[in-house]
Amino acid sequence: MKVNIGxxxxxxxxxxxxxxxxxLNVSSPADGSGTDVFLTSPVDAHLVIxxxxxxxxVTGNLDADAKMRCARCLAEFKSHIHSDINLVLLKAVKEEEKEKELHEEDLDVSYYAGEELDITEILREHILLELPIQPLCKPLCRGLCPKCGADLNKEKCSCPEEVHTDSRLMKLKEFKAEKAD
Ligand SMILES: [Zn+2]
Ligand SMILES: [Zn+2]
Incomplete structure (x- = not known):
């Protein structure tokens, strides 16, 4: 959808x-078989321009339902995307001076050129920002056994415990790395 600026x-x-x-749908390039993030509803947006x-x-919010693939156990799960939009668009020529003026305000700053505002593009950018880097079906998903591939959320496999301990340790490291961000 486009809005005529005039x-x-x-x-x-x-x-x-x-x-x-x-x-907008992001597919997994690694195996090519599945979809990592897939919108399952229209994007519902309420905006004031x-x-x-x-x-x-541009202020308001958007909501959309999505289907994602868990990065640990590879199961598909339903998710919801919500984003608050609080954006100021500056005419492209004035960027430098405006950037200074608006520095203190809690606004996303972007630029526009031409006579039309591409609302779809604004929604798309906000949705992309909300997507998790590593989608998880639940925060403590146990994932798959790195040795036999069993889904450890559903079953115990007969692999030696240290195989799983190693993978848990890896997750702990991931968790710490995420917290450090
Ligand atoms: Zn999972
Ligand atoms: Zn196993």
Whole structure:
């Protein structure tokens, strides 16, 4: 969906939309067989768009249902994506001076050029930001046995315990690495 920038008057415009966004689904390149993240609903967005001089303010939120593949056990699970949008778009020519002015404010700053605002692109960017780097079906997913491939959430395999201890240790390291970010 695109909005003509000239149509944004002093009162601003409200958009309530449900839009299918294509080109967002992220497939696993590693095995090529599955989908890591796949939107299962239209993106439901409520936005208010205002304009002040040449600056455009987009506020609101979006929601979408998604299906993801767990990075540990490879099971598909349902998830939900929500993002709050608090964005200011500056006309491309003024970027440097504006960047300084807006530095202190808690806004995402981006730029636009031309006469149209690509709302779909704004939604797409916000959804991408919400996607987990490592989707997990549950925070403590035990994953697959690194030796025999058994789903350790469902069964115990007969592999030596140290195989799993090693993988748990790996997860602990991952967990610590995530916390350190
Ligand atoms: Zn899992
Ligand atoms: Zn095993």
């Amino acid at each position: 149509d944004i008057d002093a009162d601003g415009i409200s958009l309530d939309m449900a839009e299918d966004i294509e080109g 205002k304009k002040s001089d040449s600056d455009i303010f």
